Amino acid sequence: MHGRLKVKSTEEQKEAKRIEQEKKLKLYTAATEEAFRKRKDGEYDDEALKVSGEILYRNSDFSTMWNFRKEIFLHMNDNKNEDELQELFDSELDFLEACLKYNPKSYGTWHHRCFVLDTMPRPDWEKELKLCNLFLQYDERNFHCWDYRRFIVKRSQVTPEAELEFTTNKISSNFSNYSSWHYRSKLLPFIHPDPSSPAGVKEDILLQEYEMVQNAFFTDPDDQSAWFYYRWLLGRGKKTVGINCVCCDKIHSKIIVSTTEPVLVPDTVELKVEVDGSHMPMTWRTASNNIGYSNLWISDIPEDFKISGSCTLTLTLGGSSTSCSCELLLQDDSTEECYFHKDTPAIWFRSELSAAATTTLKRELDSVKELHEMEPENKWVLLTSISLMKSLDSHSYEDTIMDELKTLETIDSHRTSYYRDLRSKYLTENILERTDLSKRCLRLRDVGLTVFYHAKLLPLLVELDLSNNRLTSLRDVRHIYCLQRLCVDDNQISKLQGLESIVHLKEISIRNNEIKREEEFQFLRKCPLVVVNIAGNPVCDSVNVNSVLRNILTGLKKIDDIKIS
Amino acid sequence: MGTPVKDVVISDSAPKSLLLEKHADYIAAYGKKKDDYEYCMTEYLRLSGIYWGLTAMDLVKQLDRMSKEEVLEFVQSCQHECGGFGASTGHDPHLLYTLSAVQVLVLYDAVDCVDVGKVIEFVKTLQEEDGSFTGDKWGEVDTRFSFCAVACLALLGQLDAIDVDKAVDFVTSCQNFDGGFGCRPGSETHAGQIYCCVGMLAITGRLHHVNADLLGWWLCERQLPSGGLNGRPEKLPDLCYSWWVLTSLKIIGRIHWIDKDKLTRFMLACQDEETGGFADRPGDMVTVPHPVWDSGAVVTGGGVTEGHQSCVLHARRDDPPSGHPTGFIMTGTRDRH
Numbered sequence: 091m092h093g094r095l096k097v098k099s100t101e102e103q104k105e106a107k108r109i110e111q112e113k114k115l116k117l118y119t120a121a122t123e124e125a126f127r128k129r130k131d132g133e134y135d136d137e138a139l140k141v142s143g144e145i146l147y148r149n150s151d152f153s154t155m156w157n158f159r160k161e162i163f164l165h166m167n168d169n170k171n172e173d174e175l176q177e178l179f180d181s182e183l184d185f186l187e188a189c190l191k192y193n194p195k196s197y198g199t200w201h202h203r204c205f206v207l208d209t210m211p212r213p214d215w216e217k218e219l220k221l222c223n224l225f226l227q228y229d230e231r232n233f234h235c236w237d238y239r240r241f242i243v244k245r246s247q248v249t250p251e252a253e254l255e256f257t258t259n260k261i262s263s264n265f266s267n268y269s270s271w272h273y274r275s276k277l278l279p280f281i282h283p284d285p286s287s288p289a290g291v292k293e294d295i296l297l298q299e300y301e302m303v304q305n306a307f308f309t310d311p312d313d314q315s316a317w318f319y320y321r322w323l324l325g326r327g328k329k330t331v332g333i334n335c336v337c338c339d340k341i342h343s344k345i346i347v348s349t350t351e352p353v354l355v356p357d358t359v360e361l362k363v364e365v366d367g368s369h370m371p372m373t374w375r376t377a378s379n380n381i382g383y384s385n386l387w388i389s390d391i392p393e394d395f396k397i398s399g400s401c402t403l404t405l406t407l408g409g410s411s412t413s414c415s416c417e418l419l420l421q422d423d424s425t426e427e428c429y430f431h432k433d434t435p436a437i438w439f440r441s442e443l444s445a446a447a448t449t450t451l452k453r454e455l456d457s458v459k460e461l462h463e464m465e466p467e468n469k470w471v472l473l474t475s476i477s478l479m480k481s482l483d484s485h486s487y488e489d490t491i492m493d494e495l496k497t498l499e500t501i502d503s504h505r506t507s508y509y510r511d512l513r514s515k516y517l518t519e520n521i522l523e524r525t526d527l528s529k530r531c532l533r534l535r536d537v538g539l540t541v542f543y544h545a546k547l548l549p550l551l552v553e554l555d556l557s558n559n560r561l562t563s564l565r566d567v568r569h570i571y572c573l574q575r576l577c578v579d580d581n582q583i584s585k586l587q588g589l590e591s592i593v594h595l596k597e598i599s600i601r602n603n604e605i606k607r608e609e610e611f612q613f614l615r616k617c618p619l620v621v622v623n624i625a626g627n628p629v630c631d632s633v634n635v636n637s638v639l640r641n642i643l644t645g646l647k648k649i650d651d652i653k654i655s
Numbered sequence: 656m657g658t659p660v661k662d663v664v665i666s667d668s669a670p671k672s673l674l675l676e677k678h679a680d681y682i683a684a685y686g687k688k689k690d691d692y693e694y695c696m697t698e699y700l701r702l703s704g705i706y707w708g709l710t711a712m713d714l715v716k717q718l719d720r721m722s723k724e725e726v727l728e729f730v731q732s733c734q735h736e737c738g739g740f741g742a743s744t745g746h747d748p749h750l751l752y753t754l755s756a757v758q759v760l761v762l763y764d765a766v767d768c769v770d771v772g773k774v775i776e777f778v779k780t781l782q783e784e785d786g787s788f789t790g791d792k793w794g795e796v797d798t799r800f801s802f803c804a805v806a807c808l809a810l811l812g813q814l815d816a817i818d819v820d821k822a823v824d825f826v827t828s829c830q831n832f833d834g835g836f837g838c839r840p841g842s843e844t845h846a847g848q849i850y851c852c853v854g855m856l857a858i859t860g861r862l863h864h865v866n867a868d869l870l871g872w873w874l875c876e877r878q879l880p881s882g883g884l885n886g887r888p889e890k891l892p893d894l895c896y897s898w899w900v901l902t903s904l905k906i907i908g909r910i911h912w913i914d915k916d917k918l919t920r921f922m923l924a925c926q927d928e929e930t931g932g933f934a935d936r937p938g939d940m941v942t943v944p945h946p947v948w949d950s951g952a953v954v955t956g957g958g959v960t961e962g963h964q965s966c967v968l969h970a971r972r973d974d975p976p977s978g979h980p981t982g983f984i985m986t987g988t989r990d991r992h
Binding site: 197236 | 845912
């Protein structure tokens with residue numbers, strides 16, 4: 091049992107307690123032995139109910155004992171008439187209520203109550219709903235009781251509308267009621283469905299919810315519940331699977347496909363390729379050759395399949411709910427041709443806001459800013475204002491968002507890393523939106539990134555500059571399958587893990603980082619590296635980096651700007 | 656007008672260093688007091704208790720203080736004809752204890768001393784039409800059992816024995832507005848349940864169903880000013896959440912969003928200097944399951960080791976976000992909050 095305060099006791103007290111427990115234990119052990127004996131001998135009688143009841147009242151997690159009790163009831167079910175049974179089950183419900191008062195959080199007791207209701211001749215659902223009300227009065231966060239309530243609601247066909255009203259009442263008596271807010275998030279998309287809207291709820295209803303939750307956080311700006319709920323209202327709907335980008339690499343005779351969400355080919359989606367209308371058989375695999383969900387799928391172009399002259403390659407992605415396709419015009423003299431979806435990356439980061447929603451969000455932002463005036467140190471207010479600005483216009487608010495994230499780092503110092511990562515994410519998204527990805531080159535230098543977000547959506551980049559940030563790892567870079575030139579100078583990277591799968595990497599510059607161990611270079615083994623810049627890492631002081639690198643990388647031509655003879 | 660933050664204050668006299676030997680002694684002595692009141696009252700979870708104790712001893716490299724023969728004999732005695740294990744000899748078979756049994760057997764590299772085929776059969780029969788799992792034949796459905804089922808099968812290398820796609824669909828149907836997971840569709844998010852569901856998705860290679868940033872934010876908001884973690888918003892901190900929250904964050908690659916130093920301070924303050932063992936929060940009584948969660952959490956949080964080989968599951972998937980994703984395989988049975 092959790093939450094028992096430890097109190098210092100004297101030797102006499104300890105001894106008294108020991109004797110007391112010894113006595114209790116004797117009774118308990120005897121009862122348990124008797125219950126097991128009766129079960130073994132098939133004595134499913136009143137006495138069996140009595141003895142198992144004594145055990146379960148004190149120890150309601152003893153699941154075997156509940157099972158015995160269920161067996162007794164099923165036995166009696168076959169041997170008593172309806173009225174007798176009704177009376178028997180009614181008294182069981184009383185017993186269970188007593189057990190729940192003693193321990194309101196026992197999985198076994200609540201489940202047994204479900205069993206009783208499903209087994210008894212005439213269940214009184216209304217009475218059960220009242221019991222839920224009572225136990226939620228004792229503890230409005232008891233999730234066992236909430237779950238039991240949902241069980242009752244389902245069985246007795248209480249309307250979701252009535253349940254929504256119940257949560258409204260609960261919330262108006264105490265805003266700080268996460269369980270009620272949670273329940274609303276389940277009921278609203280059910281009562282007012284709109285699959286196209288962010289939270290799956292009709293827009294006019296969402297607007298009403300904004301009102302309600304605003305009341306809550308103006309009343310108590312330090313309560314988490316309302317803020318989490320608000321964040322949900324601001325959220326966006328489920329993303330659909332589509333084609334992100336495609337590359338037909340004639341030199342390596344490969345086709346590379348990137349999807350907007352991870353897929354499993356051919357289990358969840360099929361990828362079909364046609365060249366000028368004739369089907370090309372493909373064998374899709376992931377970059378790491380593992381079986382599993384991935385954003386990136388690669389296939390060799392079959393040897394006997396000739397792509398000659400100028401032609402059109404059509405790629406079709408087909409799934410149970412989605413189907414889309416794209417075309418690549420392959421010129422006779424080109425070695426490589428790429429396709430980028432016209433909407434990306436904007437489509438990944440922005441939620442499509444209707445005019446009504448935009449007006450609302452602006453009004454919401456004004457209110458939150460007003461609250462910020464009153465509560466300048468409140469982190470929830472700041473974080474929400476950031477979310478609103480991000481939804482409204484992440485570019486024109488960019489400076490304000492970055493400043494406020496900086497403030498959050500100070501006022502909520504436990505979560506500094508969270509805010510820094512969030513800053514990195516938002517900044518990267520803005521830069522990506524301003525970058526023409528078809529140039530296959532991305533510069534994210536000197537912007538204070540602590541983590542490199544969205545690498546999964548950038549597999550066709552050839553050149554990447556991440557220098558002068560605060561990165562500690564290169565793990566995310568592993569998604570950039572086509573990468574040839576990488577610069578990560580002036581970061582805090584100590585490990586090279588992630589680079590082992592970049593099979594086209596020719597140049598890497600990793601000057602002024604924290605690489606200490608010679609073993610890290612093993613991750614470069616498979617890269618066709620020609621140029622490496624490594625100066626300014628601790629490892630350079632302890633080992634002869636030149637000879638180590640030359641041993642591992644046979645094609646190396648330059649180390650730290652010096653030609654290898 | 657505002658709701659006061661529920662939290663605890665750590666006194667200056669609370670322990671500040673790890674009393675490793677005391678904890679090892681506490682666990683070693685635990686199984687020896689067979690007529691102890693608490694020991695008898697917790698028989699209904701014995702097999703899990705044994706797993707927790709053994710894992711903790713293994714972590715502190717003192718597993719040899721426990722009697723392997725005695726443990727294996729006991730585990731064997733808990734298996735039923737149907738293949739499932741009960742918590743103790745004579746107790747009914749259940750997925751919770753079946754997983755504990757498999758974990759203990761894997762820890763001792765002694766899987767062959769029971770009928771593995773039957774274990775797999777037992778797990779298989781508990782899958783429902785909608786992909787969910789019941790804990791036993793009495794029909795209680797919970798995502799905890801989804802985790803137990805896949806963890807069990809993965810440890811035995813037999814994940815394909817069940818309908819994995821359907822199992823995953825059920826778990827994702829329990830996902831909530833905050834990015835977390837509950838016991839059943841419609842149930843509220845809870846840190847212990849998050850561990851089970853995120854662990855389940857990691858083992859089955861479907862972590863892409865998790866919105867790591869949203870869930871990671873919710874999880875790091877569990878840290879209170881005292882440094883301790885709670886399991887749901889507006890609740891008191893409890894040491895066991897150091898396990899549930901940290902491992903979940905570790906799996907989704909966001910463990911650095913927690914203030915490690917503050918949490919360490921809280922965890923050390925939960926130690927009982929007198930008896931050894933950990934309490935749920937500073938000043939409370941030591942509870943049985945805490946030693947292993949906490950030694951496990953100390954390891955996870957401290958990054959001392961990324962997991963113990965014998966009880967770590969290396970999830971098979973294309974895209975591991977961070978380290979060994981599933982860490983120690985535990986069950987979320989003891990929540991009371």
